[in-house]
Amino acid sequence: MKNSAKFCVVFVSIFFSAGACEPREGWTGGGPITMFLLGTWKLERVVTPKRTALDTQIGYSEVLKIAYKAGYHIEESYRDDTLSNTQFWQINPSPIAKTKDMTLLISYRYGLKRFYKMHRTVSQPTILEASAYLPELGGANDTVKFFYKQVW
Numbered sequence: 001m002k003n004s005a006k007f008c009v010v011f012v013s014i015f016f017s018a019g020a021c022e023p024r025e026g027w028t029g030g031g032p033i034t035m036f037l038l039g040t041w042k043l044e045r046v047v048t049p050k051r052t053a054l055d056t057q058i059g060y061s062e063v064l065k066i067a068y069k070a071g072y073h074i075e076e077s078y079r080d081d082t083l084s085n086t087q088f089w090q091i092n093p094s095p096i097a098k099t100k101d102m103t104l105l106i107s108y109r110y111g112l113k114r115f116y117k118m119h120r121t122v123s124q125p126t127i128l129e130a131s132a133y134l135p136e137l138g139g140a141n142d143t144v145k146f147f148y149k150q151v152w
Helices: 004-017 033-037
Strands: 039-047 052-054 062-069 072-080 082-088 095-100 103-107 113-119 128-131 143-148
Touching: 033 103, 033 113
Parallel strands: none
Antiparallel strands: 039 052, 039 062, 039 143, 062 072, 072 082, 095 103, 103 113, 113 128, 128 143
């Protein structure tokens, strides 16, 4: 009888303490926040310090496809249905993710970087805010923002 009581106390303690654990930085309860980048994104607008251009004003349509293929995260940009750019994520350094802000800093081959911020709303497509592909973030060239809408 004592053994079953001990077992119940230990089981209940473990059960309640498991729910109190916070996921580590860059992760949600379901996995890494990088998983939310996977998919297809349509360019909605480009914001510069001087103006905002909507997708109808840009002069082209752009789709960003982010996928995990053959052991690599690959970003493919299509302008007017033609592949215009392909970028491969670097493994080292790995993406820097902030769970609370839903931000990611991705490093690519050839020293490029891109900053992403996800704006998520329940029952709505996610809006992805992205910088340009830059060798160094934080400079004057980092003021252009691309806003993509998740394609469902």
